[in-house]
Amino acid sequence: MAVEYQQVPSGRRRRNLLVWGVSVLLVATLIAVSASVAVALWSSGPVSSDLLVGDFESTIIGRCKAYLAKNKEDSSKNDCEEVWKAFSGAYLGKDPCEVSVEAYDPLMRAVSERPACDRMLFWSKTRDFVHDFTAKTKCQLTLEDTLLGYMMNDQTYWCSEKGSSVTFTEKGKCPGWDECERNPMKSFWKRASAAFAESACGDVAVMLNGSIDTPFAPDSIFASVEVKKFHSPKMKALKVVLVTKGKDDKANCKNKSLQNLKDALDPRLSYECLEVPQSKIIDCTSHPDKACGNCW
Ligand SMILES: *[C@@H]1O[C@H](CO)[C@@H](O)[C@H](O)[C@H]1NC(C)=O
Ligand SMILES: *[C@@H]1O[C@H](CO)[C@@H](O)[C@H](O)[C@H]1NC(C)=O
Numbered sequence: 001m002a003v004e005y006q007q008v009p010s011g012r013r014r015r016n017l018l019v020w021g022v023s024v025l026l027v028a029t030l031i032a033v034s035a036s037v038a039v040a041l042w043s044s045g046p047v048s049s050d051l052l053v054g055d056f057e058s059t060i061i062g063r064c065k066a067y068l069a070k071n072k073e074d075s076s077k078n079d080c081e082e083v084w085k086a087f088s089g090a091y092l093g094k095d096p097c098e099v100s101v102e103a104y105d106p107l108m109r110a111v112s113e114r115p116a117c118d119r120m121l122f123w124s125k126t127r128d129f130v131h132d133f134t135a136k137t138k139c140q141l142t143l144e145d146t147l148l149g150y151m152m153n154d155q156t157y158w159c160s161e162k163g164s165s166v167t168f169t170e171k172g173k174c175p176g177w178d179e180c181e182r183n184p185m186k187s188f189w190k191r192a193s194a195a196f197a198e199s200a201c202g203d204v205a206v207m208l209n210g211s212i213d214t215p216f217a218p219d220s221i222f223a224s225v226e227v228k229k230f231h232s233p234k235m236k237a238l239k240v241v242l243v244t245k246g247k248d249d250k251a252n253c254k255n256k257s258l259q260n261l262k263d264a265l266d267p268r269l270s271y272e273c274l275e276v277p278q279s280k281i282i283d284c285t286s287h288p289d290k291a292c293g294n295c296w
Contacts, residue, residue: 086110096159097180104191118202124222125209139292197229232268
């Protein structure tokens, strides 16, 4: 080999040296770049979608514990480590487009919460508005104000892959909400929504959007999952709060889609639809007495 080396023409040797030099420079640049990317990812905090492996688990368990610390009456009946195990067991090791709604059944059994009769509030196409309202008034309660909803709210992506024991939370790795029907996120929200609606008791309200064409959209979780789980006599009435804005309004209580909602309901439930100006609801958030009693 040494002999062969000697035989390398000096021109090629110089070229080799040059290639080597450039490679060293490239590697050094790569190290510097990846180091700064790592620092950027790290400093962007634990709620970013670029979670490092293991962060998702601690985020979810942390949220579970934070919720139970604020809701002491539920804390003795729930163990956050067990809840995490049941939750992750639903999708770990599975193809991210093959996670069924039923895969979350063990999670539903692992969680225990008392239903908030007469205070349950459902929503469709009013997500941010409704959560701002419940966060400020603390009278009504949406799914996202319960343990499971609170744990998973704002977690956009989670999935695993066949044979893997790792959770991914990257957009590129996990399918989007509409990319395939049986993705881990959609199946979770369908299962959790079904359980929340099944527990509905007393007088129940739903906040729908009057600024869109079809306030009761057939493909929404509210229409396709929740309404079907409302049952008398546990539940007594459904009140539709159609949030209106004035000149931007498209639909009112007479809209055909709301007639469809009435028809889809258990006939023993009483039904009422109210058109309520958005400004009135916003006004209620600064008057908790009104918000809890007669905001609409
Ligand atoms: C109703 O829907 C529109 C269009 O998506 C949205 O901009 C608006 O914020 C929604 N209204 C409420 C009260 O959430
Ligand atoms: C009312 O409901 C129907 C059927 O659900 C829908 O197609 C229609 O566009 C809706 N909106 C208005 C503003 O009429």
